Amino acid sequence: MTQTRVSRAERQQQTRDRLVEVATQMFLDVGYSGTSLDKVAVEAGFSKGAVYSNFAGKEELCMAALDTIHAEKIRLVHEMFTEDTSIETRLKSFVEWSRSGLGEPRWTALEVEFAAVARHNPWVASELVKRHREVRRLIAQLISATVEDAGLETTVPVEHVATALLAVGAGLGGLRALDPKIDMDVFGDVLAGLVRPRRDPAAQ
Missing domain, CATH: 1.10.10.60 (Homeodomain-like)
Structure with a gap:
């Protein structure tokens, strides 16, 4: 053998x-x-x-661990938004995911604790900024593809939608880590409020 x-x-x-x-x-x-x-x-x-x-040290190891966690969460979100289903079904799946995917106590606590390290470590700060920008870029891509496929458009630039969703998600995650009864439907409501039927330029 x-x-x-x-x-x-x-x-x-x-x-x-x-x-x-x-x-x-x-x-x-x-x-x-x-x-x-x-x-x-x-x-x-x-x-x-x-x-x-x-x-190089514990900071780099923790960054690699967070990258692993983020990659899995991004993979799940990508699957939801690329399903061959209606926009309503995709949003419903996304909100359902947010109930467990956002504000998981251990993950949220680690994110907050590690973010505090950035106050005294320029490398950690710059690496976190790069990762947040990449997440926003990926969110913007998903939103663009989703609204285009559904015959919709965003009410503000798609980059702003991505930033808003990331901020709302982070905020809700922090709140939910403290109060599990927080209504996660607000996440879907915010997203729904940032899109509208595509306008016909000829009709304007």
Whole structure:
């Protein structure tokens, strides 16, 4: 039986993936301050040196963990807005997702705690800004494609809609982390209020 040799690059990627997997769970369970590189290394089955060979420090490791969380949430939202269903059904699915996808206590707490690090760490601040801009860009793309497909248009520039939705989502997420009874339907209401039937230029 022939065994497939794993290259050094593949082993390093496997190590990195394992560290991010363990760190993500640990950051969610005990928070940023409660997580140490020593604990992550031990839980993942590696030495602390393995952590430093893949990440410059805890900030970079936490950023990678948040990237993993964000990628999954963006993937789910993208699936909802690209379904072959009516705009009403897509919005309903989106609001249903927001009930569990926004304001999950552990994720929200980690986001807030890590954002506080940005006050004293320019690298963290700049990386968070880059990621927020990318999320807004992806949201704008989804909205543009969705309204075009549905024969609608936005009442304000689509970039403003994306910014508004990101802000409302973050705000509702924070509120919901404290008060689970917050009505998440407001998220869909805000989005619905920012679109309208497409106007016929010839009729103007």
